[in-house]
Amino acid sequence: MSFTTLQTDWRASIERRLTHTRAFVDDTDPDALAVVLVSMGSLLAAFVGFLLASAWTAVPLGAFLIATGYGWARHQALLARAVTFAMTTVTLITLGLIVVFIFAESIPAFQYETTTVFGVSVPGFGMFAQARWDAVSEPVRYSLLPMIHGTVMVTTIATLVAAPLGVAAALFIAEIAPPRVRELVKPGIEILAGIPSIVYGFIGFTVINPWASGAFALNGGSTYLFVGMVVGLMALPTVVSVAEDALTSVPDVMKNGSLALGATDWQSMTSITLPAAFSGVSAAVLLGVGRAIGETMAATVMLAGVPRISEPLVNVFYGYETLTSLIARGYGSANGVHESALFAAGVVLFVTVLCLSIGSQYIEARMRRRLGGAE
Amino acid sequence: MSRVTQTALVRDDRTLYEAAAGLAVGLSGVAFVTGLAALLNIVAIDDPVAGLELSVLFGVVLLGLGATTVGFGVASRFDYVETGAQPSAGIVAAAAFTAIWLAVGAAVSGAAGLGTVGQLGVGVFLGAAAFATTAFPREDIGSTMPAGAVAVLCGLALVTGVVGPGWEQALAGYNATLFGDTVVPAVVLFASLVTGWSAAKAYGGFGARGRNVGAYVLTYLVVGSILAVLVGLVAFVTVRGLPGLFNGFSVGGAGLLSWPFLTNGAGLLADIAGVFPALLGTVWLVIGAVLFAVPTGVGAAVFLSEYAEQGRFTGAVEVATNGLWSTPSIVFGLFGAAFLIPRFGNQKSLIAGMLTLGFMLLPLVLITSREAILAVPDEYRDASAALGVSKWQTIRSVVLPAAIPGVTTGVILGVGRIAGETAPILLTMGGGVLPAKSAAPNVLGGFQLSASPPFVSNPALLEATSALPYQLYALITAGLSGNIQNPQEYAWGLALTLLLVVLVFYAIGIGTRYYFRRKLHQ
Structure with missing residues (x-):
């Protein structure tokens, strides 16, 4: 034009x-x-x-x-x-x-964290180019890398817990469960979503952390392993409800066709329902990942609160800090550039989760179109 | 949905085989549950059971399960029983067993003192062997052999005491040590899961039906464990919290009911410390958030589904709503701190907390209200329009009343969710760790009119106020100590109160849904 x-x-x-x-x-x-x-x-x-x-x-x-x-x-x-x-x-x-x-x-x-890269000064680059976060002693630096590492660790473990369990539970509710059992399981999972995160954190702080400290002979009880598992439990209901919506939106005609050919329920699920709802189920997992990234209180209460990268990188037995817990722990006492750096952590969180949300919406919209407007 | 029917033809010679396989599934289940109990320290792995240490008994059971599992495969392969086994166990099973055996190989050779290269070599070799065993022979061998071998290996390790009570293995570089107390139950859980699945396949006679049974067993186990975790969590908090919650509780006497934990503050004057200020804070917080979010959310839902044409504007609103729904609560807290606090007297305040939670509640209300309004059949609208009723009248007297059940449910569940939120109010509302009764907000009596701007003010709304979840967090960060008699008991009582408040909202929300649904179906 x-x-x-x-x-x-x-x-x-x-x-x-x-x-x-x-x-x-x-x-x-x-x-x-x-x-x-x-x-x-x-x-x-x-x-x-x-x-x-x-x-x-x-x-x-x-x-x-x-x-x-x-x-x-x-x-x-x-x-x-x-x-x-x-x-x-x-x-x-x-x-x-x-x-x-x-x-x-x-x-x-x-x-403050402007760094020169190839002769061009890039604001904020210093937050990702070095690994020191220290708001008190010189040199004062605000690197977000330790917290991003923590968030990645927790989110990975949480996804490993929430994604398979969540999809299995969604399959159960949508396809397998007899009506009576479904009426029991569905509200149960909804209630799981309602348990306040600080209650999880409290249990983690008073029960899991001391137990982990003894069971693995650790210095202190903060572990990414158990924070990740608790956060995964919290992200689970999101995965279940969104994935279940996707599975039930697959038209019955498709499943019935498969069953009429003599396929077992499980065969229909794996070769018809799951592939048809695949994008919806992956959107559910994405949203679950988003929830896990944003989960705050359990991480704040259970983690050690030291901005540090664990040694070796995949050491799940020690837990230091995530982006969310950094903000929750530091906000009241911070001021000036320190406070502003907490907002920068918030920006990273917000942008990441918003991208996940928009991505999952796009995937879901595509799935609806492909299933021929079956909403 | 069809249930696979079992014909007499298939059943004839397989009853014994099926019974044995069913027994193996059951035994795996028992081993799983006992392993879980051992992991949670309910039983110790060196407890003597039937003359044997529990860990050795576990080993015997796993050995037996492993051998039987292999037996199921062999019996089927050599046609002692008729099964529907397919030519291969499939790529998913092959991948799973490859991963399992790779991990087993690496772990065992690591414990035996081989270096990284050795670990990798052994792992890759065993993984490849497992892949070949799973993928190439017929399904009955492929899905039992690797599974049985895992169980036999685990069983041998436990029986011989290579891994058992007192065993420990330092993880070099990780600054952590694995002990028998955790590893033995973990091994049992894992091996019983594998044999359980494999035996369930054998029970179904392999093939499509066997896979169906195997998958169902695993799914039921997953859902069962999720529900068990839920029940366990609630029960645990209840048991720990009841003494605190009912501290000094009495019926009769001067008042009809005396419940000091819910009606006292935590000051020096109170004999029994209570959570009244925080409870009242939560109540006002919820009221404020609902007053802001519910009219706004329902109004927006009405506009979006009744007035607006589908287009760029509605699309943008939808994306924004879903984006807000998934925005982390701590980001809402930051937003409230940056936006609301400077506009309400530059300090943490009740009204800033109310509005922050209102912003969080808004997308929940909007999404559920919109669904409820869209679920109202178009026939209702058409019938009303055919009677010559105007659009707004139709919305007000036909659409909204029909949508009320859905809206109510959504609002109640949303409220349950925000009532337990800590992160936003941590940054916007604050409050004391152990507030005295005088710190409870007096919102209704606090309104003041004045002749100068802003004309209306309410000091109660502008003060930092405690709420249940915040107080629990503050207690934890204070190291569960404070100027009260039994801080531990107090904190558990507080956690139980918070949990009950939230669960009551959920119970009412879910109950309302059932009530209206049943009414609709009558």
């Missing part, structure tokens, strides 16, 4: 919008329109006021409440549409604000 046609296209679309809007304005009761405009305008003003931390935020907020209250009594239909639209934008705004605020707070740390 050439530039001019693109431009005219664009113009035409705007003109169409304008005519639409004009027609809408002409059709609508001017009183209703005024109320909605006042209500939405004051809501916007209140939001801006809050962003600027103005003490006057209460004024537009009050105006919004009054206008909405009046409009609710007189012009409910139009106002409801406007208000629900405003509510819809909240998720987008929240995500946008998270991005803006944690990135903004992390800038000083990225600047």
